[in-house]
Amino acid sequence: MDAIRGTAKAELTAPVEAFLADLHARVSKVTGGSPADYIPELGKVDPSLFGIAIATVDGQIYEVGDTDVPFTIQSVSKPFMYGHALQRHGRPTVLKHVGVEPTGEAFNSIVLDEVANRPFNPMVNAGAIAVAEMMPGDTQEQRIGNMLDLFSSLAGRRLGIDEAVFRSELETGHRNRAIAYMMLNTAMIERDPNEVLDLYFRQCSVNVSCCDLAIMAATLANDGTNPLTGKAVFDAQYVRDMLTVMNSCGMYDYAGEWAYEVGMPAKSGVSGCIIAVMPGQIGICVYSPPIDTQGNSVRGIRVCQEISSEFELHAF
Amino acid sequence: MDAIRGTAKAELTAPVEAFLADLHARVSKVTGGSPADYIPELGKVDPSLFGIAIATVDGQIYEVGDTDVPFTIQSVSKPFMYGHALQRHGRPTVLKHVGVEPTGEAFNSIVLDEVANRPFNPMVNAGAIAVAEMMPGDTQEQRIGNMLDLFSSLAGRRLGIDEAVFRSELETGHRNRAIAYMMLNTAMIERDPNEVLDLYFRQCSVNVSCCDLAIMAATLANDGTNPLTGKAVFDAQYVRDMLTVMNSCGMYDYAGEWAYEVGMPAKSGVSGCIIAVMPGQIGICVYSPPIDTQGNSVRGIRVCQEISSEFELHAF
Amino acid sequence: MDAIRGTAKAELTAPVEAFLADLHARVSKVTGGSPADYIPELGKVDPSLFGIAIATVDGQIYEVGDTDVPFTIQSVSKPFMYGHALQRHGRPTVLKHVGVEPTGEAFNSIVLDEVANRPFNPMVNAGAIAVAEMMPGDTQEQRIGNMLDLFSSLAGRRLGIDEAVFRSELETGHRNRAIAYMMLNTAMIERDPNEVLDLYFRQCSVNVSCCDLAIMAATLANDGTNPLTGKAVFDAQYVRDMLTVMNSCGMYDYAGEWAYEVGMPAKSGVSGCIIAVMPGQIGICVYSPPIDTQGNSVRGIRVCQEISSEFELHAF
Amino acid sequence: MDAIRGTAKAELTAPVEAFLADLHARVSKVTGGSPADYIPELGKVDPSLFGIAIATVDGQIYEVGDTDVPFTIQSVSKPFMYGHALQRHGRPTVLKHVGVEPTGEAFNSIVLDEVANRPFNPMVNAGAIAVAEMMPGDTQEQRIGNMLDLFSSLAGRRLGIDEAVFRSELETGHRNRAIAYMMLNTAMIERDPNEVLDLYFRQCSVNVSCCDLAIMAATLANDGTNPLTGKAVFDAQYVRDMLTVMNSCGMYDYAGEWAYEVGMPAKSGVSGCIIAVMPGQIGICVYSPPIDTQGNSVRGIRVCQEISSEFELHAF
Numbered sequence A, B, C, D: 001m002d003a004i005r006g007t008a009k010a011e012l013t014a015p016v017e018a019f020l021a022d023l024h025a026r027v028s029k030v031t032g033g034s035p036a037d038y039i040p041e042l043g044k045v046d047p048s049l050f051g052i053a054i055a056t057v058d059g060q061i062y063e064v065g066d067t068d069v070p071f072t073i074q075s076v077s078k079p080f081m082y083g084h085a086l087q088r089h090g091r092p093t094v095l096k097h098v099g100v101e102p103t104g105e106a107f108n109s110i111v112l113d114e115v116a117n118r119p120f121n122p123m124v125n126a127g128a129i130a131v132a133e134m135m136p137g138d139t140q141e142q143r144i145g146n147m148l149d150l151f152s153s154l155a156g157r158r159l160g161i162d163e164a165v166f167r168s169e170l171e172t173g174h175r176n177r178a179i180a181y182m183m184l185n186t187a188m189i190e191r192d193p194n195e196v197l198d199l200y201f202r203q204c205s206v207n208v209s210c211c212d213l214a215i216m217a218a219t220l221a222n223d224g225t226n227p228l229t230g231k232a233v234f235d236a237q238y239v240r241d242m243l244t245v246m247n248s249c250g251m252y253d254y255a256g257e258w259a260y261e262v263g264m265p266a267k268s269g270v271s272g273c274i275i276a277v278m279p280g281q282i283g284i285c286v287y288s289p290p291i292d293t294q295g296n297s298v299r300g301i302r303v304c305q306e307i308s309s310e311f312e313l314h315a316f
Helices: A002-006 A009-027 A040-044 A074-089 A091-097 A125-132 A140-155 A163-172 A174-185 A193-204 A210-221 A236-249 A252-261 A298-310 B002-006 B009-027 B040-044 B074-097 B125-132 B140-155 B163-172 B174-185 B193-204 B210-221 B236-249 B252-261 B298-310 C002-006 C009-027 C040-044 C074-089 C091-097 C125-132 C140-155 C163-172 C174-185 C193-204 C210-221 C236-249 C252-261 C298-311 D002-006 D009-027 D040-044 D074-097 D125-132 D140-155 D163-172 D174-185 D193-204 D210-221 D236-249 D252-261 D298-310
Strands: A051-056 A061-065 A266-269 A273-278 A282-287 B051-056 B061-065 B266-269 B273-278 B282-287 C051-056 C061-065 C266-269 C273-278 C282-287 D051-056 D061-065 D266-269 D273-278 D282-287
Touching: A009 A051, A009 A061, A009 A298, A040 A163, A051 A210, A061 A210, A074 A091, A074 A125, A074 A140, A074 A193, A074 A210, A074 A236, A074 A266, A074 A273, A091 A125, A125 A174, A125 A193, A140 A193, A140 A210, A163 A193, A174 A193, A174 B174, A210 A236, A210 A273, A210 A282, A236 A252, A236 A266, A236 D252, A252 A298, A252 D236, A273 A298, A282 A298, B009 B051, B009 B061, B009 B298, B040 B163, B051 B210, B061 B210, B074 B125, B074 B140, B074 B193, B074 B210, B074 B236, B074 B266, B074 B273, B125 B174, B125 B193, B140 B193, B140 B210, B163 B193, B174 B193, B210 B236, B210 B273, B210 B282, B236 B252, B236 B266, B236 C252, B252 B298, B252 C236, B273 B298, B282 B298, C009 C051, C009 C061, C009 C298, C040 C163, C051 C210, C061 C210, C074 C091, C074 C125, C074 C140, C074 C193, C074 C210, C074 C236, C074 C266, C074 C273, C091 C125, C125 C174, C125 C193, C140 C193, C140 C210, C163 C193, C174 C193, C174 D174, C210 C236, C210 C273, C210 C282, C236 C252, C236 C266, C252 C298, C273 C298, C282 C298, D009 D051, D009 D061, D009 D298, D040 D163, D051 D210, D061 D210, D074 D125, D074 D140, D074 D193, D074 D210, D074 D236, D074 D266, D074 D273, D125 D174, D125 D193, D140 D193, D140 D210, D163 D193, D174 D193, D210 D236, D210 D273, D210 D282, D236 D252, D236 D266, D252 D298, D273 D298, D282 D298
Parallel strands: none
Antiparallel strands: A051 A061, A051 A282, A266 A273, A273 A282, B051 B061, B051 B282, B266 B273, B273 B282, C051 C061, C051 C282, C266 C273, C273 C282, D051 D061, D051 D282, D266 D273, D273 D282
């Protein structure tokens, strides 16, 4: 991938796009997994949708397949909300409410760190809910507005919420409600859980495209500055923290094998999207709804393995 | 204790009352523990209150100390609500929603039986909440009425709710709310958790006296028929099930040692009450607010040990 | 069952034996389960063997089927070794090494009570190994002799060890070896684990018959005195402790349901035997090798349910 | 640190050594922690020993303090034994016996991955014991010889075993013995646990100096080739796997915070040593016996934080 940066774009575009087109064609044959259906709305998606997008830190975008189809961002929202909390409140405050340790527990575990009584990390639901409470704003309307501003500045365009998915999450999210009350019980969150969850479910329901997420990932690769708009969203020091927890906790129970096989900081969402970041170079997004039992897009993992191998992007 | 039944009452009353008076005097010197304060209202109690009451299956009552002071029944309500659910719905239906296995988990654990996905037993909070949902009634008002009818028929007098404690529980019971949403998530309960918890918190807030609870315990000793009023509240087969779970799970984490030291089916509540049942013979209640770290009344345990030893009431 | 004691033997024998013969015939049709095969030697047994024996506290024995076939006592040895430790060392010493709390953990769990760092109870393997270490004797030979003396005095005849099963246990008992080293690590045992396990595996390999175990159970029903020989093996106070832990922990993970359905202190072994005790009245043994996934004899449970129901032996 | 490689050595040596000297002086004032004493021999060390060594991929060594004092390598042996197993047996075989997932469990946990029944990763004791079994050799003598050859080739000089520490580990390592028998029970290891543990305790007892470990770390930074001797010890692909598990699991329960604060693949040992690797650039070793409650050298962590910060070595 060093080639991408060291070569004139005209020369480069063709071979990268050819590689992506070939990769897309090959991985299109990969079957297995099925779209998430724990929320009725998510189950209605066309499972054959499949897009790959790569955004470079100098604003170049390479894409193939269904890269403009909207889908909900789901858990890929977590690292960005975490970065925003760090940016607004600083590390010490955020660390009081959520740790940075990987956990063997499932992503939707209700178990908290027994010593510090806080969620293990911001990538599990409990941690993400604690982070959602930190979104500034005097009213719920303001907090929703601030959240949408964040994701819009990351995508470089105005984003909105998929109301049907949001309502579906709201109606069925009993486990998250249990987690929120458990944290209220230990004073890990302090506001009304219903209000905090309202924001959390909305953040998960933000509509994005594969290209949007590639640009968001490239913003992290670019030390926090959106390479398309030039807007500085996060300070570099907080980008490092975001990449660190993505690296250790971004792929649910597959984190260890992902580090072994792919070796890039990443985050996946149950809508079938995965983002991966090669710091200083590129942001990647793959979108393909069928997910495996661990909640990761089946084709998404395959694509990231091949890109990592082809361009030698493994961290070590 | 066989003596109680085999002898004319006139002869008997004196020695039993003398024993109780002496026991009360001796155990009054026992200190340690402190009143529960997780609910602000409970912490306001006079810690020196101390009553002992024994009710026989033929309706005799022996009492000493503060046996008429009202306090909230708390977890001592659990076996009776369980009996009522068995009586109304039968064993198979009730067993679908709550098991009969002891658990090493704490009474307020959110962990469910992984195989059956149901609470381990009706004495842990999760199980008691599942049982509360089974109270019949078309409206919440009717269910509250039916619950109060149950406890009133067990006490042989009209009982009411301590509104201050109820509101206190309602405002602070976040952990129980978490448990309820977790069970809603796994379809172990089906109604709105707020409604189910409203009933559960009310059942815990029923005002009783030490004498009331001795009569309730004696109703179980008497195969389900209130020895004072003659009213049949539970069928004998369900009394057996109630006593069985009280025997294995009634004293929180102290269940094993209780079985070793006292050996009677029992149930304790954080307000500082303990009931114990000698089937076919007597029901006992001790009330003394200071509780130990396991949630059991310190003097209550001592009194039950001494009564068990004196009258050889141990099951084996 | 009161009838047994209150009636002349001549009158009684016929109906009880008729009941047992009928019960044996009916339960012979029950299939399911299979003989334990974790030790190769145990898997070689004839699965159709099926015996039932009842011994009364006045020395009467009722039996039907294969009641004289030898099999290894396995975990049914545990309560007797525990009683012997209590008898020799007293409660306080024994309680330092093994608790009396039921556990949700499996019988072969390596998990110890985190607070006291001791096994939860003497019916799980860890607890039984800790108890085995307490067998008095200056040499291993003496300890083995004392152990055999104990079981022989309980059976009322000289018992020996099944050498093939013993060697099979010794060769395959890696998990128990792991448990023993874990306890050595926390100083819960102090002697060489290999020596302690040698005794433990021998105690599990003692050859008994269904009649032997019924007499052993009747010894507990008879307050510790063998009803056949009149020899006092345990003090009544320790029999009570033995029955208490059998009651709460004797049937592995089935303990809760057993208490619900049968309601007698009991212990089962993987060779397919179950003993149950009706204090003051009878000891029961059923032997049928096929066991269920919880390690309890399938026909054994059925027989005990029917006897408990027929003679109303449930504790409550 | 880029400066180190881009500049003539003469110019560079002075500033790096000045930095290290200053760092050593500052961190010498850091107190806290105490030497490990679970093995009596380890507790006898001089707690004031303190050395820092950095080895570059082109064979330069910078050192300050007690860098030639011998100490036992302890758990820092684990990644190298893992790399050797990968090199000899290939990934698929090794993955059958030990996973690559981080775990919330303690390093000496006896808990195995429930699905695959294997240790979670090669940095916990269970995993390291499984890896030790894979050392080739027809006899135990040959396996010990091969193990010593491995560490000698990594250090670039002949290494030996501290016999007193070895015997001390052998005598007190009951918990590791428990772990080994548990794995024998599930067929995760197949040879006699005593033999496997003999090798494991010897590998932990290899005598090394701070400089030796810096060179070993630099061998990983140099894609598996010892920068001093030029000997290729590991293929680059296996070095990547070694660095990946060091990155996620190398610092016991501190792994998450280490990734946050330092951000380099690392491994610590209870003798008070920590190695860290900056791929393509340097290997670092710090030695200071006092360790914190998580088992990591107190000064070692501080030194690595400062080096990471000063030279911007964080992975992200």
